[in-house]
Amino acid sequence: MKADRSFSNLLTAASRGWCERKGDEGVLSLALPLDEVDPLCHLPLLADEHPFQFLWDSAPGLCFAAAGQCQSLDLAGPRRFELAQRFSDTTLARLTDATPNTPAQARAKILLAFSFFDHPAERQRSQIHTSAVQAVLPRWQLSRQGRHGWLRLNGVITQQAEARDLAEQLWLMAENLLDPNHNSKDFWPSSVRGTTALQPWQECYRPALKRGLDLVSSGELNKLVLAVRQSIQLQAPLNPLPVLAKLRQQQSGSCRFLWRRTHEDAFFGASPERLLSLQGNQLRTDALAGTADRNDDGQGLLRSEKDRREHELVVASITSQLCNQGLTPRRPRNPQLARHGQLVHLHTPITANAMGHTSLNLAKILHPTPAVAGLPCREAMAWLRTLEPFERGSYAAPIGWIDSQGDTELRVAIRCGHARGSVLDLTAGAGLVRGSVVERELQEVGMKLSVLADQLDLDAKDHPRLTSKRAIT
Numbered sequence: 455m456k457a458d459r460s461f462s463n464l465l466t467a468a469s470r471g472w473c474e475r476k477g478d479e480g481v482l483s484l485a486l487p488l489d490e491v492d493p494l495c496h497l498p499l500l501a502d503e504h505p506f507q508f509l510w511d512s513a514p515g516l517c518f519a520a521a522g523q524c525q526s527l528d529l530a531g532p533r534r535f536e537l538a539q540r541f542s543d544t545t546l547a548r549l550t551d552a553t554p555n556t557p558a559q560a561r562a563k564i565l566l567a568f569s570f571f572d573h574p575a576e577r578q579r580s581q582i583h584t585s586a587v588q589a590v591l592p593r594w595q596l597s598r599q600g601r602h603g604w605l606r607l608n609g610v611i612t613q614q615a616e617a618r619d620l621a622e623q624l625w626l627m628a629e630n631l632l633d634p635n636h637n638s639k640d641f642w643p644s645s646v647r648g649t650t651a652l653q654p655w656q657e658c659y660r661p662a663l664k665r666g667l668d669l670v671s672s673g674e675l676n677k678l679v680l681a682v683r684q685s686i687q688l689q690a691p692l693n694p695l696p697v698l699a700k701l702r703q704q705q706s707g708s709c710r711f712l713w714r715r716t717h718e719d720a721f722f723g724a725s726p727e728r729l730l731s732l733q734g735n736q737l738r739t740d741a742l743a744g745t746a747d748r749n750d751d752g753q754g755l756l757r758s759e760k761d762r763r764e765h766e767l768v769v770a771s772i773t774s775q776l777c778n779q780g781l782t783p784r785r786p787r788n789p790q791l792a793r794h795g796q797l798v799h800l801h802t803p804i805t806a807n808a809m810g811h812t813s814l815n816l817a818k819i820l821h822p823t824p825a826v827a828g829l830p831c832r833e834a835m836a837w838l839r840t841l842e843p844f845e846r847g848s849y850a851a852p853i854g855w856i857d858s859q860g861d862t863e864l865r866v867a868i869r870c871g872h873a874r875g876s877v878l879d880l881t882a883g884a885g886l887v888r889g890s891v892v893e894r895e896l897q898e899v900g901m902k903l904s905v906l907a908d909q910l911d912l913d914a915k916d917h918p919r920l921t922s923k924r925a926i927t
């Protein structure tokens with residue numbers, strides 16, 4: 455091991471942490487530099503008793519993997535943002551970081567996954583695990599940014615010997631990760647075989663789209679983002695990591711994410727959309743709405759009156775929500791183009807001074823944006839319950855983390871899939887405004903479903919994109 459990693463320094467830090475611990479059952483947190491890692495490839499080696507796994511891959515920015523649970527929260531209800539913020543604050547306040555001078559990438563983090571609605575629909579309650587928020591302080595954290603990497607271990611300690619034990623576990627894990635014989639990628643299957651789509655998604659989507667269009671044409675709603683689900687039967691339970699590795703190449707500007715609750719239950723995707731970033735008091739959020747495929751060089755999209763109007767609805771709604779909280783948001787006058795694989799979107803970055811608001815208070819204000827729900831929000835949400843015959847679950851909900859300084863990253867979980875055993879549910883939606891055309895929305899949603907479906911070895915007839923050949927403009 456390199457000189458800057460020293461076991462005796464680690465032991466000294468652990469015993470100092472023991473002396474400085476907060477409370478009888480405090481959490482001790484220890485970190486080691488580990489430049490040689492790629493958290494995406496090494497995640498399988500971070501094995502812990504608890505099956506939980508998390509990945510946040512915005513490489514070439516931060517790539518971060520986590521495994522196991524040291525502390526966690528799982529609840530439903532309308533106060534979920536507030537309670538998750540409280541959990542995060544108290545958990546991080548009880549944590550003694552015995553190696554505190556690490557860079558931001560290596561800070562202890564609370565990981566967060568919300569569901570779209572604050573309660574699952576009545577019809578779904580008994581069928582699948584649905585919580586309105588899950589928050590986790592993981593046991594293991596492995597991060598990389600630029601050329602530098604860090605490994606961190608969080609553990610509850612009640613006796614001095616446990617502090618030493620934690621230091622030993624961290625050291626052994628670092629050696630394990632550096633062992634050249636442990637290249638976890640060797641064990642990844644080269645392709646992911648899918649079989650039949652359980653039901654052609656277009657059949658139930660078309661009538662819902664027509665109803666949605668009636669609502670926006672009559673002026674009852676200004677915008678409605680209707681989603682569809684395609685369920686795919688796989689030949690074997692899905693390992694999401696090879697899919698995420700492919701997405702790293704094909705969706706390089708997106709943030710790839712994974713929330714694996716158990717071995718059988720993995721939610722993952724490649725999100726192009728930031729719900730919020732908070733660094734110190736600097737807030738940034740994205741308005742992303744208006745879509746074309748890569749046949750459009752973007753100029754058609756920039757000229758499209760319908761897309762510009764749809765986009766402006768989202769920008770205006772986000773900025774007015776922030777103004778209502780006393781913030782002063784700044785935005786460029788015109789949208790930019792954001793390319794994500796086969797798709798191009800209209801994009802407006804919005805910034806503000808957060809004026810001391812907590813990140814989850816801001817998330818509560820911003821979620822759901824009209825880019826994934828509609829306008830007016832309350833009415834649109836009620837129509838989504840009526841017109842979408844499935845539970846959105848975590849689709850289009852906030853996912854991300856808060857670190858020990860309060861810095862936060864939350865993405866909108868779109869371009870995603872939820873694997874439960876060998877069934878993979880893909881979900882995608884399209885925004886309807888006055889002037890939308892059903893066939894184009896079908897095409898757009900097919901493209902969005904394809905972000906993940908393209909990574910699977912699907913039979914051609916089941917491929918979401920091969921349903922309509924026309925380009926979307």
Ligand SMILES: C=C(O[C@@H]1C=C(C(=O)O)C=C[C@H]1O)C(=O)O
Nearest residue numbers: 742743744745825868882883885
């Ligand atoms: C709803 C989705 O995407 C959202 C809707 C968009 C649109 O309607 O143009 C564009 C980007 C996203 O904000 C999705 O991918 O499922």
